[in-house]
Amino acid sequence: xxxxxxxxxxxxxxxxxxxxxxxxxxxxxxxxxxxxxxxxxxxxxxxxxxxxxxxxxxxxxxxxxxxxxxxxxxxxxxxxxxxxxxxxxxxxxxxxxxxxxxxxxxxxxxxxxxxxxxxxxxxxxxxxxxxxxxxxxxxxxxxxxxxxxxxxxxxxxxxxxxxxxxxxxxxxxxxxxxxxxxxxxxxxxxxxxxxxxxxxxxxxxxxxxxxxxxxxxxxxxxxxxxxxxxxxxxxxxxxxxxxxxxxxxxxxxxxxxxxxxxxxxxxxxxxxxxxxxxxxxxxxxxxxxxxxxxxxxxxxxxxxxxxxxxxxxxxxxxxxxxxxx
Amino acid sequence: xxxxxxxxxxxxxxxxxxxxxxxxxxxxxxxxxxxxxxxxxxxxxxxxxxxxxxxxxxxxxxxxxxxxxxxxxxxxxxxxxxxxxxxxxxxxxxxxxxxxxxxxxxxxxxxxxxxxxxxxxxxxxxxxxxxxxxxxxxxxxxxxxxxxxxxxxxxxxxxxxxxxxxxxxxxxxxxxxxxxxxxxxxxxxxxxxxxxxxxxxxxxxxxxxxxxxxxxxxxxxxxxxxxxxxxxxxxxxxxxxxxxxxxxxxxxxxxxxxxxxxxxxxxxxxxxxxxxxxxxxxxxxxxxxxxxxxxxxxxxxxxxxxxxxxxxxxxxxxxxxxxxxxxxxxxxxxxxxxxxxxxxxxxxxxxxxxxxxxxxxxxxxxxxxxxxxxxxxxxxxxxxxxxx
Amino acid sequence: xxxxxxxxxxxxxxxxxxxxxxxxxxxxxxxxxxxxxxxxxxxxxxxxxxxxxxxxxxxxxxxxxxxxxxxxxxxxxxxxxxxxxxxxxxxxxxxxxxxxxxxxxxxxxxxxxxxxxxxxxxxxxxxxxxxxxxxxxxxxxxxxxxxxxxxxxxxxxxxxxxxxxxxxxxxxxxxxxxxxxxxxxxxxxxxxxxxxxxxxxxxxxxxxxxxxxxxxxxxxxxxxxxxxxxxxxxxxxxxxxxxxxxxxxxxxxxxxxxxxxxxxxxxxxxxxx
Numbered sequence: 007x008x009x010x011x012x013x014x015x016x017x018x019x020x021x022x023x024x025x026x027x028x029x030x031x032x033x034x035x036x037x038x039x040x041x042x043x044x045x046x047x048x049x050x051x052x053x054x055x056x057x058x059x060x061x062x063x064x065x066x067x068x069x070x071x072x073x074x075x076x077x078x079x080x081x082x083x084x085x086x087x088x089x090x091x092x093x094x095x096x097x098x099x100x101x102x103x104x105x106x107x108x109x110x111x112x113x114x115x116x117x118x119x120x121x122x123x124x125x126x127x128x129x130x131x132x133x134x135x136x137x138x139x140x141x142x143x144x145x146x147x148x149x150x151x152x153x154x155x156x157x158x159x160x161x162x163x164x165x166x167x168x169x170x171x172x173x174x175x176x177x178x179x180x181x182x183x184x185x186x187x188x189x190x191x192x193x194x195x196x197x198x199x200x201x202x203x204x205x206x207x208x209x210x211x212x213x214x215x216x217x218x219x220x221x222x223x224x225x226x227x228x229x230x231x232x233x234x235x236x237x238x239x240x241x242x243x244x245x246x247x248x249x250x251x252x253x254x255x256x257x258x259x260x261x262x263x264x265x266x267x268x269x270x271x272x273x274x275x276x277x278x279x280x281x282x283x284x285x286x287x288x289x290x291x292x293x294x295x296x297x298x299x300x301x302x303x304x305x306x307x308x309x310x311x312x313x314x315x316x317x318x319x320x321x322x323x324x325x326x327x328x329x330x331x
Numbered sequence: 332x333x334x335x336x337x338x339x340x341x342x343x344x345x346x347x348x349x350x351x352x353x354x355x356x357x358x359x360x361x362x363x364x365x366x367x368x369x370x371x372x373x374x375x376x377x378x379x380x381x382x383x384x385x386x387x388x389x390x391x392x393x394x395x396x397x398x399x400x401x402x403x404x405x406x407x408x409x410x411x412x413x414x415x416x417x418x419x420x421x422x423x424x425x426x427x428x429x430x431x432x433x434x435x436x437x438x439x440x441x442x443x444x445x446x447x448x449x450x451x452x453x454x455x456x457x458x459x460x461x462x463x464x465x466x467x468x469x470x471x472x473x474x475x476x477x478x479x480x481x482x483x484x485x486x487x488x489x490x491x492x493x494x495x496x497x498x499x500x501x502x503x504x505x506x507x508x509x510x511x512x513x514x515x516x517x518x519x520x521x522x523x524x525x526x527x528x529x530x531x532x533x534x535x536x537x538x539x540x541x542x543x544x545x546x547x548x549x550x551x552x553x554x555x556x557x558x559x560x561x562x563x564x565x566x567x568x569x570x571x572x573x574x575x576x577x578x579x580x581x582x583x584x585x586x587x588x589x590x591x592x593x594x595x596x597x598x599x600x601x602x603x604x605x606x607x608x609x610x611x612x613x614x615x616x617x618x619x620x621x622x623x624x625x626x627x628x629x630x631x632x633x634x635x636x637x638x639x640x641x642x643x644x645x646x647x648x649x650x651x652x653x654x655x656x657x658x659x660x661x662x663x664x665x666x667x668x669x670x671x672x673x674x675x676x677x678x679x680x681x682x683x684x685x686x687x688x689x690x691x692x693x694x695x696x697x698x699x700x701x702x703x704x705x706x707x708x709x710x711x712x713x714x715x716x717x718x719x
Numbered sequence: 720x721x722x723x724x725x726x727x728x729x730x731x732x733x734x735x736x737x738x739x740x741x742x743x744x745x746x747x748x749x750x751x752x753x754x755x756x757x758x759x760x761x762x763x764x765x766x767x768x769x770x771x772x773x774x775x776x777x778x779x780x781x782x783x784x785x786x787x788x789x790x791x792x793x794x795x796x797x798x799x800x801x802x803x804x805x806x807x808x809x810x811x812x813x814x815x816x817x818x819x820x821x822x823x824x825x826x827x828x829x830x831x832x833x834x835x836x837x838x839x840x841x842x843x844x845x846x847x848x849x850x851x852x853x854x855x856x857x858x859x860x861x862x863x864x865x866x867x868x869x870x871x872x873x874x875x876x877x878x879x880x881x882x883x884x885x886x887x888x889x890x891x892x893x894x895x896x897x898x899x900x901x902x903x904x905x906x907x908x909x910x911x912x913x914x915x916x917x918x919x920x921x922x923x924x925x926x927x928x929x930x931x932x933x934x935x936x937x938x939x940x941x942x943x944x945x946x947x948x949x950x951x952x953x954x955x956x957x958x959x960x961x962x963x964x965x966x967x968x969x970x971x972x973x974x975x976x977x978x979x980x981x982x983x984x985x986x987x988x989x990x991x992x
Contacts, residue, residue, distance in 0.1 A: 010386075035847070035848075035849070036846065036847050037846055040843060040846070040847065069808040069809070071804075071805070071808070072804070072805045072806075072807075072808030072809045073805075073809065074805070075801055075802060075804065075805020075806075075808075075809075076802075076805050076806065076809050076812055076816065078801075078802075078805075079802045079805060079806070079816070079819075079820075079875075080819065082798070082802075082868070082871070083819050083820070083822065083823060083868075083872065084819075086823070086831070086834070086835070086865070086868055087822065087823070087826075089834055089838055089842065089843060090826070090830065090831075090834045092843075093833075093834050093837060093842070101841050101842075102837070102841075102842055102843075103841065103842060103843065103845070103846065104843050104846070105843040105847075141732075145728050145729040145732055146729055148725040148726070148728070148729070149725060149726050149728070149729035149730070151725055152722040152723070152724075152725035152726040153726070156721060156722030156725065157722060158722035158723060158726055159722075159723075164726060164730055167730070167733065167734075168733070170979075171733060171737050173921075173922065173925040173926070173975070173979065174737070174972065174975060175925075175928060175929040175948065175971050175972065175975050176929065177929060177931055177948050177951055177952060177968070177971070178741075178744065178951065178968035178969070178971045178972045178975075179737070179740040179741065179744070179968070180952075180955070180956075181744065181747070181951070181955040181956075181961060181964045181965050181968055182740040182741070182743040182744040182747060182965060182968070183740050184955070184956075184961075185743065185747060185752075185961050185965075186739075186740065186743055201736060202736065202740075204732060204733075204736045205736045205737060205740075208729065208732060208733050208736065209733065212729060212733075262825065266825075266827055266828070268827075268828060268829055268931065268932055269929070269931055269952075272956075273952075273955070273956055283827075284827050284828075284829050284932075287827065287829045287830065287833075288829055288932070288935060288936070291829070291833045291936055296833075297833055297834065297837050300829070300830055300833045300834075301830060301833065301834055303830070304826055304827050304829075304830025304831075304833075304834075305830075307827055307830075308822070308825055308826050308827075310825075311821070311822070311824075311825025312818070312822065312825060315817075315818045315821055315822070315825070316818060319814070319817040319818050320817065322821065323817050323820075323821070323876055323879075324880075326821070326873065326876050326877070326880075327876045327877055327879055327880025327881075327883075328880055379891075379895075382895045383895075384891055384894060384895055404894050404895050404896075404897055405897035405898070405899065406897075407897075408897060409895065410895075410896065411892070411895040411896075413888050413891070413892050413895075415886070415888050416888075417886065417888040417889050417891070417892035417893075418889075419889060419907065419910070419911065420911060421910040421911060421913060422910075430893075430896070430906075431896040431897075434893075434896055434897055434898045434899075434902055434906075435897065483896070
């Protein structure tokens with residue numbers, strides 16, 4: 007028995023045992039209709055085990071451990087999302103008690119879309135995030151270029167400052183910012199949110215742009231310059247194709263992060279008209295049937311990162327993975 | 332200590348051609364085999380199959396006369412040096428050298444440490460023991476990878492292109508210390524190289540591999556003097572053997588520049604073939620231009636114009652151009668396409684002594700000892716001049 | 720220097736938006752003031768700090784926060800590593816898994832906190848695992864699990880990038896040398912991806928330290944477990960005690976700094992720009 011066969015058989019056995027356990031627990035302990043979820047998971051796991059035995063002795067390069075892992079990963083990721091959907095579609099006055107949605111009512115989604123409060127909150131969030139992102143990226147691109155390409159004294163210090171700001175508990179700054187805005191008389195205005203929001207966007211933008219800059223083939227720029235390209239040509243032939251996509255991906259990530267900021271928005275905008283979306287949802291969650299509304303709005307809001315991910319899936323993963331290093 | 336035997340080892344590839352094609356080989360205990368061949372010949376694949384990283388489709392691998400097909404790499408106890416060194420970035424040179432040796436229980440740590448210092452001394456790594464791979468240059472990294480294998484006490488040693496990164500000056504030294512170290516412990520080793528002279532000078536026996544197939548195995552001399560086929564002849568030697576199309580006409584073989592008489596034996600072997608290939612090594616093209624040329628009785632001779640001369644310090648190469656018929660050229664092209672290897676040129680290379688005063692444009696009279704000329708079948712590549 | 724011309728605007732803005740409020744926090748923390756009545760600020764010296772440092776509930780909150788950080792980080796690392804290994808091998812599924820892996824991170828933390836709280840207080844988990852009234856503490860645990868769920872994907876992405884940086888020949892060479900699966904993991908893969916693990920640990924730990932949404936949605940009168948961030952929030956924005964809140968903010972910042980100062984040398988986090 008070769009090692010790969012042995013490893014596959016072990017994976018099959020584990021998968022089967024896991025499926026068996028899940029199935030039994032589901033049948034014995036979980037009431038319907040969620041029982042079906044457990045049984046479905048159990049069947050998939052046990053089928054994986056069976057397939058593992060069947061294909062154990064083939065030369066195809068398949069890892070059944072990896073298949074098992076991805077199945078667990080899928081369940082782990084999707085069950086809470088399904089639950090969010092169930093909560094969002096629960097009819098008014100009812101409480102969701104099962105994972106599978108019982109009777110689907112879209113009223114919470116309707117409410118989220120037509121609600122003036124949520125709309126205005128979403129507008130605030132998007133507007134503030136947009137301005138803060140544009141400013142941050144405009145500042146971050148040259149800074150990242152200097153950090154990566156130019157000999158700057160205290161480079162490590164600057165980079166350390168960026169990372170420190172990135173990881174700082176932003177909440178600790180919310181109080182002082184609020185106090186400052188009150189004394190300036192700007193407490194509660196939309197535009198006043200932009201400046202504090204830079205605490206979130208600027209370090210993130212710089213940090214991601216450093217990764218973007220590091221992955222740029224700079225020798226190509228040298229070659230382009232050696233070929234005698236003019237400044238506009240360098241910009242068009244080098245910067246746009248090689249820097250553009252990375253900077254766009256970074257900007258999208260920064261935008262999503264700024265949209266999702268909670269602490270600053272909630273602390274700095276006390277009254278409804280200028281409250282950003284995440285903070286509005288906190289208020290909403292305390293009302294009757296609040297959970298439904300929050301879940302619905304959350305799922306709708308999730309469309310933004312989802313679109314970003316669908317448009318640039320590889321670049322986003324690459325950028326995030328490479329940035330943490 | 333240990334011998335290796337491969338019996339009809341075959342690995343199917345994704346396409347028509349197998350990655351390893353019916354390989355049968357024996358490496359006697361304590362000897363060194365060099366596997367040489369152009370890039371993509373399947374050399375690395377063969378080594379990886381011997382270690383047990385890849386599985387063969389059919390055939391057997393035997394270590395010490397025991398079939399080890401189903402034994403995992405740990406059980407085979409083979410040491411291998413990888414082409415890209417496979418150094419651990421988080422370990423310093425000393426720990427990298429020790430890595431392979433301390434994976435098994437019951438290792439005498441002191442003995443390993445002693446061996447590491449010995450090997451480091453041999454490979455000029457002593458001053459680098461505290462550094463990490465990132466701090467080393469390419470040749471040093473390669474020597475660490477090589478050293479890691481030498482330190483280990485394994486049954487068989489496989490080196491995949493172990494000297495490529497070394498500079499010309501150091502290379503011979505690294506090669507000789509490695510081979511001495513292996514010989515002292517009478518270890519069995521196989522190394523691959525695409526450097527023909529390295530294979531010929533270093534190993535006890537050489538295998539020429541191409542397209543997953545072993546074309547010939549033998550001592551370096553056998554391979555050089557009696558190549559079994561056209562590929563071996565064309566691959567070994569630098570510059571390689573001149574291979575020219577030749578047309579048999581009765582008792583004569585008509586080559587582009589010269590005509591050679593053939594004896595009955597060879598004529599019978601050539602039989603009905605309309606075209607054959609004649610092979611002449613550059614060092615056998617003797618210069619007989621001036622008076623009192625070489626005293627060769629049984630010879631082929633011709634006079635032509637020198638197109639170009641390349642001076643190499645210890646010798647010179649004269650390039651003598653010729654033309655061939657388009658239809659013959661087409662046949663040659665097909666052969667090259669089949670072999671995926673450039674064998675034929677439209678010139679003949681002759682090796683001249685360094686002091687020769689011949690210049691491009693001058694005419695040269697060349698003499699070739701007749702028994703030095705090989706004749707090959709163009710389709711099968713078989714050497715028709717070899718004694719059967 | 721030429722480089723500073725490119726760098727200066729970003730650094731200046733960054734300093735303004737961070738150092739200014741921190742300085743203001745330090746100054747505020749030495750006063751007794753409220754958010755609403757900006758007029759009656761009174762300098763009290765280090766009274767706020769002595770109040771905090773001698774407060775039992777503050778230290779309990781800090782302890783709870785650190786416990787949450789430890790558990791969340793360990794869970795995220797273990798799950799993230801397992802998923803990263805699986806995702807790496809199953810390249811066929813990458814188009815789907817690439818999107819799936821980051822989707823939880825895109826969900827608003829507040830939404831995740833609300834639905835995870837509901838799951839254990841009135842939702843499916845009650846029936847599945849036979850939970851009785853879990854109380855605020857149980858709900859806090861649930862929202863923390865929700866945070867772990869949100870962060871596992873991004874952890875997996877970081878670790879996957881680290882894993883992809885381990886050259887495959889390093890592993891094949893170890894196999895050829897006869898390393899067992901265990902030896903390959905502990906001697907080859909984990910050390911080679913140590914930088915990625917170190918960075919993931921630090922980043923996730925500091926991220927877990929600032930969790931605020933979960934504690935906010937699960938807080939109930941008489942809750943026994945609160946987190947440090949929540950106490951800061953509560954003091955500043957519910958009781959409007961700006962001075963005390965600022966002092967707490969400063970302590971929280973120091974706590975984050977200490978955590979980073981502990982993790983960075985221990986894990987040898989290195990990154991050359």
